[in-house]
Amino acid sequence: MSSFSNLQLAPSLARAVAEMGYESMTPIQAQAIPVVLAGQDVMGAAQTGTGKTAAFSLPLLQRMLRHENSSTSPARHPVRALVLLPTRELADQVAQQIKLYAKYTQLRSTVVFGGMDMKPQTLELKKGVEVLVATPGRLLDHIEAKNAVLNQVEYVVLDEADRMLDIGFLPDLQRILSYLPKQRTTLLFSATFSPEIKRLAGSYLQDPVTIEVARPNETASTVAQHFYSVSDDDKRRALRQVLNQNGLKQAFVFVNSKLGCARLARSLERDGLKTAALHGDKSQDERLKALDAFKRGEVDLLVCTDVAARGLDIKDVPAVFNFDVPFNAEDYVHRIGRTGRAGASGLAATFVSGSDQRLISDIEKLIKKKIELEAVEFEDDRPRGRFNSGRRAWAEEDPRDAMESSSPPSRDTGSRGGRGRPAAPPADPFFNKPYEPTVRAEDAPAASWEAAQAKSSRSVSSNIKTKRKVPALFKSDEPV
Numbered sequence: 001m002s003s004f005s006n007l008q009l010a011p012s013l014a015r016a017v018a019e020m021g022y023e024s025m026t027p028i029q030a031q032a033i034p035v036v037l038a039g040q041d042v043m044g045a046a047q048t049g050t051g052k053t054a055a056f057s058l059p060l061l062q063r064m065l066r067h068e069n070s071s072t073s074p075a076r077h078p079v080r081a082l083v084l085l086p087t088r089e090l091a092d093q094v095a096q097q098i099k100l101y102a103k104y105t106q107l108r109s110t111v112v113f114g115g116m117d118m119k120p121q122t123l124e125l126k127k128g129v130e131v132l133v134a135t136p137g138r139l140l141d142h143i144e145a146k147n148a149v150l151n152q153v154e155y156v157v158l159d160e161a162d163r164m165l166d167i168g169f170l171p172d173l174q175r176i177l178s179y180l181p182k183q184r185t186t187l188l189f190s191a192t193f194s195p196e197i198k199r200l201a202g203s204y205l206q207d208p209v210t211i212e213v214a215r216p217n218e219t220a221s222t223v224a225q226h227f228y229s230v231s232d233d234d235k236r237r238a239l240r241q242v243l244n245q246n247g248l249k250q251a252f253v254f255v256n257s258k259l260g261c262a263r264l265a266r267s268l269e270r271d272g273l274k275t276a277a278l279h280g281d282k283s284q285d286e287r288l289k290a291l292d293a294f295k296r297g298e299v300d301l302l303v304c305t306d307v308a309a310r311g312l313d314i315k316d317v318p319a320v321f322n323f324d325v326p327f328n329a330e331d332y333v334h335r336i337g338r339t340g341r342a343g344a345s346g347l348a349a350t351f352v353s354g355s356d357q358r359l360i361s362d363i364e365k366l367i368k369k370k371i372e373l374e375a376v377e378f379e380d381d382r383p384r385g386r387f388n389s390g391r392r393a394w395a396e397e398d399p400r401d402a403m404e405s406s407s408p409p410s411r412d413t414g415s416r417g418g419r420g421r422p423a424a425p426p427a428d429p430f431f432n433k434p435y436e437p438t439v440r441a442e443d444a445p446a447a448s449w450e451a452a453q454a455k456s457s458r459s460v461s462s463n464i465k466t467k468r469k470v471p472a473l474f475k476s477d478e479p480v
């Protein structure tokens, strides 16, 4: 792998990189950094987790150093680089990383996204920033309020462009891009190069260099993929069983609907697992808190929808559960990409019920592997202690109320079987008492990915109000 020292980065940037503990460049960095330094546009196929933030921000910062100045005048710090991302979490994470890389320079950066008060963002913008990280909707609000002036932008990054189009940001992107000078460098990153992405690139990029590092249908060979045939009623039990059998302490649990997400999280909580839900209806503060609690190990299971989890910078999670088979096969690849990263082994368990056959064959086609369904052999008929079967929680659900954008609205969702289920058990406060879980956090053997957390140097964003330092879930001491 190539070393950062070959790049001849400015000492201020090289120092920041050294502090991050990066030993060598990741493939996207090795390919993209020289191209961006040379001033060419880039169309990059790379997912979050490949080191793509550094791949675009280091060369952009290097090129912007010529504008570096210590003046306190906002006019001397116009926006020179604009980084657009689809979600608040992604924007926040990318902004945090850029701050770290720019730490020893005099270049300023900030982030604006929706769901937060505009005022503090406005104050930051008015002070002047060279790098502006933003989600499209909130950026337009600031442009309209004349808080952000973009006529001196020289560099634009459209990150997770496929997701921005999926979410319906194309008109917003077109408007934003219309405010920018034509003479600029544009970098577009996307997990896929769909015809829409190619059209977007055709309209806004000039002779881009195409860089591909991880195709969307590639699943890491370090991920053990299991597909369990299990009825909707038995999925929660199956989840606990797979966790216990594998001595797993933490996992992501994916579902297809917002409502299903909230309800599953509550049911699992009642089963005695420390659980948090991450979905589009959660406030920004709640989402960031849930994520932080998971990173700190205070939450065992993070139950999430695809939209809410997209792009979250959490790696080396030991297991990913597809409680619902995703509607889009590509989401399967995205979901399980959370585990088995950087050479660590991971487990991806997918619960398949009778109605999922078509979705499973879509996944088979995408990953080009035959999927063998396994049966779950339950060790015990009931978990220890008395517990609420959780059926009550699902009883009156109409999953169509709560779809997030990645799922087709006409289909039944992952929180399946809501209708026609057996009657709810009678209300009895005893049932709501959590049962004693079989594996407790403190009993479980420390996984290697956890040990790596302690070494991490990532800090918490000013947007995340935590009292303690948050360790990250990646191996900062190993090459990606």
Ligand code: AMP
Binding pocket: 021, 022, 023, 024, 025, 026, 029, 047, 048, 049, 050, 051, 052, 053, 054, 313, 474, 475, 476, 478, 479, 480
């Ligand atoms: P990204 O794909 O940009 O979200 O980056 C994923 C994670 O990899 C971030 O936490 C980075 O800090 C980390 N990272 C980026 N580049 C490297 C590198 N060259 N070596 C090790 N870790 C890296």
